[in-house]
Amino acid sequence: MTIFVCKYAIEPMPQTLRIRCRNNGQMISVPFGTSLKELYGMCGLEMKHGPMCALVNNKVQGMNYRFYNAKDVEFKDMTSTHGMRTYTLTLFLVLAKAVEDLYPGGQLIIGAPVSRGYFCELRIGRELTEQDAHAIQQRMQEIVDMDEKIHRVQCPIEEAIALFRSRGMESKAKLLESQSNLYTYYYRLCDTVNYFYSCLLTRTGLLSLFKVEKFYEGLLLRIPSRKNPTELEEMVPQEKMHNVIQEFHRWQDILGVRTAGEFNEAVKAGHASQLINVSEALQEKKLNDIVDNIVEKGAKLVLLAGPSSSGKTTTSKRLAILLMASGMRPHTISTDDYFVNRVDTPKDADGNYDFECIGAVDTALFNKQMNQLLAGEEVDLPRYDFKLGERVYENRRIRIGEGDIIILEGNHALNPILSEQVPEDKKYRIFISPLTTIALDDHNNIPTTDIRLLRRLIRDYQYRGYSALETIRRMPSVSAGEEKWIFPFQELADAIFNSALLYELAVIKDQVKPILDQVGECEPEYAEASRLRKFLRYFRSVPADQVPPTSLLREFAGGSSFKY
Secondary structure (H helix, E strand, O other), X not given: OOOOOOOOOOOOOOOEEEEEEOOOOEEEEEEOOOEHHHHHHHHOOOOOOOOXXXXXXXXXXXXXXXXXXXXXXXXXXXXXXXXXXHHHHHHHHHHHHHHHHHOOOOEEEEEEEEOOEEEEEEEOOXXXXXXXXXXXXXXXXXXXXXXXXXXXXXXXXXXXXXXXXXOOOHHHHHHHHOOOOOEEEEXXXXXXXXXXXXXXXXXXXXXXXXXXXXXXXXXXXXXXOOOOXXXXXXXXXXXXXXXXXXXXXXHHHHHOOOEHHHHHHHHHOOOHHHHHHHHHHHHXXXXXXXXXXXXHHOOOEEEEEOOOOOOHHHHHHHHHHHHHHOOOEEEEEXXXXXXXXXXXXXXXXXXXXXXXXXXXXXXXXXXXXXXXXXXXXXXXXEEEEOOXXXXXXXXXXXXXXXXXEEEEEOOOOOOOOOOOOOOHHHEEEEEEEOOOOOEOEOOEOOOHHHHHHHHHHXXXXXXXXXXXXXXXHHHHHHHHHHHHHOHHHHHHOOEEEEOOOOOHHHHHHHHHHHHHOOOOXXXXXXXXXXXXXXXXXXXXXXXXXXXXXXXXOHHHHOOOOOOO
């Protein structure tokens, strides 16, 4: 008998692990297999609105995560982006269970954010009533009060697909079918199963505040405010925004594609070019309708505003072409050219120049020159020299006649202060943003802020020399400025243009992934980069050469026939 002797000693499993808690800077020894929830109890932290989740080596994990190696940990509460996302997705699960309990066979579709909540469709074969909203609210509260455990179940992907298909959850089955993973996970709440692309809370009793209301033909799920989680987000009337969302849903019906799984099926079947062409045609038709309205109104000043990476520049150029086709002579200018000299720029609370505020724009000069143009006078338009930090004049003289029209593009274009002295009947306001787009499945929408961030990542990297780390790090301050200076005025618009394209994530994913890959694990922004990479993997790639050169997407992806 031959006896084999192993030359290498088998190291025993460690009995304890060293975990660094970034919230208080402590190094803590914990037993092998300790959960995040248990670790939180050891850290001596007191988070009034949390923890909801944690960054483990700068990657978002739910509180049921267990440690088998040394890690860095930072707990996140509801005032953080990650914490509020975890809370909101858990609300989606409880809402889905309440609907399943009350309306067996009904279909719940959780859609885009509107009026500072989430618009939800509920297809139950009849119109919804106030009583339906009340019943759902009551059932959700019962589920929360029971403090039911939420289980995260890992299994072979084909097992999850079969499970969802057996429950009639076709959008989730199709989403998972298009993935190449061997294993996946799903969430179980009592007898309800569901899938979400990010982590959830561990128990329903951790949901402290929410409200379900009847909202037009559907429901509005209201969530807590990030600034003050003890209060609901203030409901803001957004009828025009809601109408645009419904219009986009009609476009989806025309295309026959509403979710990522359906999109991937269409691409696999060779219909990518058709999806691109129809999507572009629908956007072009919308712009034509807007131009018809401008001409019919007899406006002389078109004011175009929207948040970062909405596609304002390309849209202004396409509007100019369509206006020319309607017999007009457009002149395009930017609010940037009316910046006050840098030394006169207002400062924020930290003493830094506040370039985002309306005070950074010389509104008096703008109103004076616009009224001079409307009166038939010749005006020398300024140009802002960003290197000098001063406004300069270069003999850019224009005079507008009967067939002329001005297109002004900029962040403050819809702010009433900017054009307060210009007659209302001469103005036409347009708000532009990628307001709603394709969903992952019935219960996983893609935030429009993610669409804009992905666009900006490509543009900043290719044309401005900024890394993904710099762009992601800068976004909170950009978003804060948009919340203060852009979004409050969107309902003042005469027209709202949804710049989202159904196919765009499938086109830009191969461009943006290498950019996101450059964000290192040691950076806090790694969590956001990792999350973006994850949901991009849900889409089949589509070659960029199929996108028309006049497409709005070309402003970010490159290859546009327009000059910028």
